[in-house]
Amino acid sequence: MRLPVLPLVVRKLFRRRIVLGAAIALAAVIVVSLLAGPLSGFDPNETAVSQRLHRPSVEHLLGTDELGRDIFARIAFGGRFSLTIALLTSAGAVLAGTLLGLVAGFFRRLDALVMRVVDAMMSFPDILLAIALVGILGPSMLNVVLALVLVYTPRVARVVRASTLVVRELLFVEAARAVGVSTTRILLRHVLPNLMSPILVQASFIFAYAILAEAALSFLGVGVPPEIPTWGTMVAGSQQYAHQALWIVLFPGLSIIVTALSLQLLGDGIRDLLDPRLRKSM
Amino acid sequence: MNRLEVHHLSTSFATDEGRVDAVADVSFAIRAGQTTAIVGESGSGKSVTSLTLMRLLPRTAATRVSGEAWFVDRAGERLDLLALPEARMRALRGNQVAMIFQEPMTSLNPVFSVGEQIAESLRLHKGLDRAAARAEALRMLELVEMPAAAQRLDEYPHQLSGGMRQRVMIALAMACDPTLLIADEPTTALDVTIQAQILKLMRKLQAETGMSILFVTHNLGVVAHHADDVVVMYAGRVVESAPVRPLFAAPAHPYTQSLLACLPSKARSPGQPKPARLFAIRGQVASPLAPPPGCAFEPRCDRAIAACREAVPELLPTGESRQARCIRVAAALTEAA
Numbered sequence: 001m002r003l004p005v006l007p008l009v010v011r012k013l014f015r016r017r018i019v020l021g022a023a024i025a026l027a028a029v030i031v032v033s034l035l036a037g038p039l040s041g042f043d044p045n046e047t048a049v050s051q052r053l054h055r056p057s058v059e060h061l062l063g064t065d066e067l068g069r070d071i072f073a074r075i076a077f078g079g080r081f082s083l084t085i086a087l088l089t090s091a092g093a094v095l096a097g098t099l100l101g102l103v104a105g106f107f108r109r110l111d112a113l114v115m116r117v118v119d120a121m122m123s124f125p126d127i128l129l130a131i132a133l134v135g136i137l138g139p140s141m142l143n144v145v146l147a148l149v150l151v152y153t154p155r156v157a158r159v160v161r162a163s164t165l166v167v168r169e170l171l172f173v174e175a176a177r178a179v180g181v182s183t184t185r186i187l188l189r190h191v192l193p194n195l196m197s198p199i200l201v202q203a204s205f206i207f208a209y210a211i212l213a214e215a216a217l218s219f220l221g222v223g224v225p226p227e228i229p230t231w232g233t234m235v236a237g238s239q240q241y242a243h244q245a246l247w248i249v250l251f252p253g254l255s256i257i258v259t260a261l262s263l264q265l266l267g268d269g270i271r272d273l274l275d276p277r278l279r280k281s282m
Numbered sequence: 283m284n285r286l287e288v289h290h291l292s293t294s295f296a297t298d299e300g301r302v303d304a305v306a307d308v309s310f311a312i313r314a315g316q317t318t319a320i321v322g323e324s325g326s327g328k329s330v331t332s333l334t335l336m337r338l339l340p341r342t343a344a345t346r347v348s349g350e351a352w353f354v355d356r357a358g359e360r361l362d363l364l365a366l367p368e369a370r371m372r373a374l375r376g377n378q379v380a381m382i383f384q385e386p387m388t389s390l391n392p393v394f395s396v397g398e399q400i401a402e403s404l405r406l407h408k409g410l411d412r413a414a415a416r417a418e419a420l421r422m423l424e425l426v427e428m429p430a431a432a433q434r435l436d437e438y439p440h441q442l443s444g445g446m447r448q449r450v451m452i453a454l455a456m457a458c459d460p461t462l463l464i465a466d467e468p469t470t471a472l473d474v475t476i477q478a479q480i481l482k483l484m485r486k487l488q489a490e491t492g493m494s495i496l497f498v499t500h501n502l503g504v505v506a507h508h509a510d511d512v513v514v515m516y517a518g519r520v521v522e523s524a525p526v527r528p529l530f531a532a533p534a535h536p537y538t539q540s541l542l543a544c545l546p547s548k549a550r551s552p553g554q555p556k557p558a559r560l561f562a563i564r565g566q567v568a569s570p571l572a573p574p575p576g577c578a579f580e581p582r583c584d585r586a587i588a589a590c591r592e593a594v595p596e597l598l599p600t601g602e603s604r605q606a607r608c609i610r611v612a613a614a615l616t617e618a619a
Contacts, residue, residue, distance in 0.1 A: 171383055171388040171389040172389050172391040174338055175383055175389040175390070175451075175454075176391070177375070178338060178375055178376060178380070178383075179375065179406070179454065180374070180376035180406060181372075181376075181402070181406065189402070190391055193393045194391070
């Protein structure tokens with residue numbers, strides 16, 4: 001899809017304050033993650049027992065955890081892993097789910113087959129399925145991503161299939177056929193662009209869910225190995241100290257909330273902008 | 283020369299209640315550079331006929347098609363549209379055979395600018411590059427007399443009015459200079475003044491390019507002004523076919539006669555007082571699931587006799603290039619002879 005000139009798009013997107021706020025918050029999270037070392041000045045895994053459970057101070061901006069590790073440094077480094085996992089998961093799930101959903105929705109013969117598999121996968125509780133998969137594959141960042149992609153693919157597939165069923169019946173698909181467009185091209189050029197809104201919404205949902213799911217997996221001990229700081233492992237590892245040093249879990253928890261919320265808001269904003277029918281109302 | 287000759291075209295669909303013949307034994311011809319109109323009420327099979335010819339029927343409905351549709355292409359080769367391999371049919375569609383749909387509101391893709399949609403067809407069939415296709419798309423929009431064409435090129439369908447969208451559809455259909463244009467109720471969704479503009483435009487384009495038009499409509503007024511030949515359909519069958527003037531001057535089939543009597547202008551001759559009521563054909567179209575054994579129009583016909591119920595009448599010649607499917611007309615002719 002060709003978009004109008006970029007600056008204009010950005011200006012339109014940020015005309016809504018809340019979208020602008022979300023973009024700034026997200027940019028801040030990304031910048032902090034990228035500049036983790038120089039910004040914090042601490043090694044995220046360096047322990048200092050004498051400094052354990054310090055309150056937020058000038059030296060340790062967000063305090064220290066039960067092993068005296070700097071929480072700000074751990075959040076900043078952890079952001080890299082949490083965001084990477086979320087990005088890979090949502091990209092993988094959206095790609096696989098869109099493909100499955102398009103095929104199932106457009107080629108009615110494959111529908112029953114594809115959707116029964118999808119239904120079977122959806123019948124497991126999300127986290128349970130992910131735990132089982134990571135349990136089988138072994139805990140590593142890649143395996144967590146793989147497990148989460150498998151968990152979220154059916155969700156995307158369902159939504160994309162449902163939207164495909166609507167779009168395929170619209171007259172312009174028939175009109176495209178009447179112009180001599182091939183089936184593949186109809187799918188990719190005429191049907192897919194009309195599904196961008198639900199797909200984008202799903203992508204932003206999954207991105208947010210993946211951060212939370214990774215946190216849950218790490219919390220349960222089947223996530224990434226403990227030497228890799230992620231927001232999830234931070235909350236999980238320190239929960240027993242939460243009653244005496246709230247900041248240990250508060251700040252990584254806040255990072256998850258802020259990132260997930262910003263993504264949702266930004267996703268909504270982009271969705272409204274991408275859809276030419278909604279563009280006018282913005 | 284006939285651009286298209288349709289012989290014994292039948293289309294049936296599978297439904298839960300059994301197989302339904304949407305179109306049965308339809309034959310007609312479209313002369314080069316002329317307009318043939320298919321007239322009929324809803325459910326008479328006129329749209330199914332045009333979709334069958336384009337091979338655009340949904341594959342899910344277990345469609346069964348029989349008959350022949352001989353199309354003479356640009357190179358003068360005779361092709362049976364119903365037997366052509368899908369790949370060759372696709373090369374023909376939008377290129378030599380184009381189609382305009384009833385609903386200009388939904389037949390354009392909402393996420394592409396109108397310029398891109400016209401350009402797609404040009405790039406597909408003429409192999410033009412992006413820039414050339416865009417220039418040609420602009421030329422097409424100017425050809426269909428789109429106001430502020432250069433500006434419209436980058437606009438999206440929702441920014442255009444119904445009449446403008448139908449102009450875009452026509453530009454899209456005309457882009458590759460088709461020799462046959464199938465127009466399925468192209469003006470039904472438009473208001474009357476826009477209808478007139480669109481019809482005038484189609485006429486102008488036909489005069490310029492020499493294309494043939496298959497005009498599917500239920501509007502007899504439009505037929506009278508724009509068609510050269512008329513095919514009247516009822517319940518999936520052709521009940522009468524004739525050149526336009528003789529048909530309106532002396533309709534042969536009782537259904538055609540009733541249809542013309544329904545026109546408000548016919549109900550009131552000049553100088554006569556306004557009639558209390560407009561004429562309406564009594565009853566309803568028979569369900570295609572349980573068609574009457576004889577003539578499909580018999581239950582609604584004022585001139586029906588017992589014989590009408592026995593068998594479906596043949597489509598018989600009633601004059602020069604005229605045919606009607608009615609035993610009473612046939613009987614009257616033999617008496618006269």
